[in-house]
Amino acid sequence: MRTRTIWTLAGGAxxxxxxxxxxxxxxxxxAGVGWLFIFGDDRWPxxxxxxxxxxxxxxxxxxxxxxxxxxxxxxxxxESESRQRLRTRRRGWFVFALAVGGLALGVGMAGxxxxxxxxxxxxxxxxxxxxxxxxxxxHRITGIELAGGTPPAVDVEVTxxxxxxxxxxxxxxxxDAVYDSTLATGSRTLALEEGGAEVGVAIDTAGVxxxxxxxxxxxxxxxxxxxDFELRVTLRPxxxxxxxxxxxxxxVRNLELGESGLISTRTAPFPxxxxxx
Numbered sequence: 001m002r003t004r005t006i007w008t009l010a011g012g013a014x015x016x017x018x019x020x021x022x023x024x025x026x027x028x029x030x031a032g033v034g035w036l037f038i039f040g041d042d043r044w045p046x047x048x049x050x051x052x053x054x055x056x057x058x059x060x061x062x063x064x065x066x067x068x069x070x071x072x073x074x075x076x077x078x079e080s081e082s083r084q085r086l087r088t089r090r091r092g093w094f095v096f097a098l099a100v101g102g103l104a105l106g107v108g109m110a111g112x113x114x115x116x117x118x119x120x121x122x123x124x125x126x127x128x129x130x131x132x133x134x135x136x137x138x139h140r141i142t143g144i145e146l147a148g149g150t151p152p153a154v155d156v157e158v159t160x161x162x163x164x165x166x167x168x169x170x171x172x173x174x175x176d177a178v179y180d181s182t183l184a185t186g187s188r189t190l191a192l193e194e195g196g197a198e199v200g201v202a203i204d205t206a207g208v209x210x211x212x213x214x215x216x217x218x219x220x221x222x223x224x225x226x227x228d229f230e231l232r233v234t235l236r237p238x239x240x241x242x243x244x245x246x247x248x249x250x251x252v253r254n255l256e257l258g259e260s261g262l263i264s265t266r267t268a269p270f271p272x273x274x275x276x277x
Contacts, residue, residue: 004072011071015064023060030055130246135261137163138237139192144268147200156201158233160264165193167238172201174208174270176216177230183211189238201233203270213276221276228269236263 030052034044139162147155158170171187184207190199208229217223236255237243244252254260 008068008072011074012064012068014071015067018063018067019060022063023056026059027052027056124248127246127248127251131248131251131261134164134237134243134247138262138264139164139168139197139235140264141233141235141266142196144231144233144266146270153202154205156203156231156233156270158199158201158235158266159196160192160199160235161196162192163194164237165191166240167191168235169238170199170201170233170235172203172231172233174203175230175232176212176227178227179216181212181215183208183215183229199235203231205272205274208272209274209276217276223276224274225276226273228271230267231270232265232267234258234263234265236260 034048034052039048139160141158142161143159145157145159147157156172167189168191169187169189172185173182174184175182184203186201186203212225213219213221213223236258239247239252239255251260255262
């Protein structure tokens with residue numbers, strides 16, 4: 001076998017090893033950028049996968065071609081030195097053997113990494129399925145109705161429907177949308193069973209009048225208030241430790257931050273009619 005061929009093979013083997021490592025690093029970097037800054041937890045479009053595959057392939061092929069070319073150039077240079085041809089060939093075979101050994105080690109490490117990534121992806125898919133199932137079964141607010149009552153309290157009936165049995169947190173906020181002022185808030189925990197239920201919320205109208213005078217009128221009086229305030233009711237599940245452990249960490253954090261698909265929110269007009277002397 002000619003010296004240039006031996007050194008081309010040696011360079012190509014090292015290029016394959018370096019290209020494999022470069023391709024894996026590039027794929028990890030691009031996937032991280034795509035997840036952090038572009039797509040997040042949303043489903044990636046098919047075109048993005050092809051772009052990722054193309055850029056990763058280029059990153060792997062460049063070291064392969066470059067090192068194979070350098071090996072060939074070295075082989076051609078060594079062939080011109082006829083007296084050292086045998087020694088040069090031996091050196092080429094030695095370098096080639098080192099490259100093959102390193103390549104085998106790299107392939108083994110890549111295989112182990114691929115198996116680890118596959119297991120991690122399987123765990124993530126199972127967690128995503130668990131989250132989707134929880135979204136489908138968690139109770140949702142289906143209606144808000146003023147049930148009447150006498151001042152200083154007005155009862156509101158919140159209708160909920162769902163399959164998941166367990167503890168929930170219901171909180172509500174009454175605000176004047178015109179002045180963007182929160183006039184009353186409240187929350188409580190409740191245990192819901194499978195099926196529908198009605199949750200009662202009592203709103204202190206006397207406290208609403210006081211808050212309106214304080215925050216909207218800056219303590220002044222002489223106003224007649226006849227409008228619809230906005231009543232916003234939110235229902236969120238209180239996950240058990242087992243439920244939380246089966247979900248992706250970011251899903252649990254989003255629920256804590258109030259930005260989760262597990263949270264049900266509904267608004268309704270809350271008519272008021274009072275006079276502040």
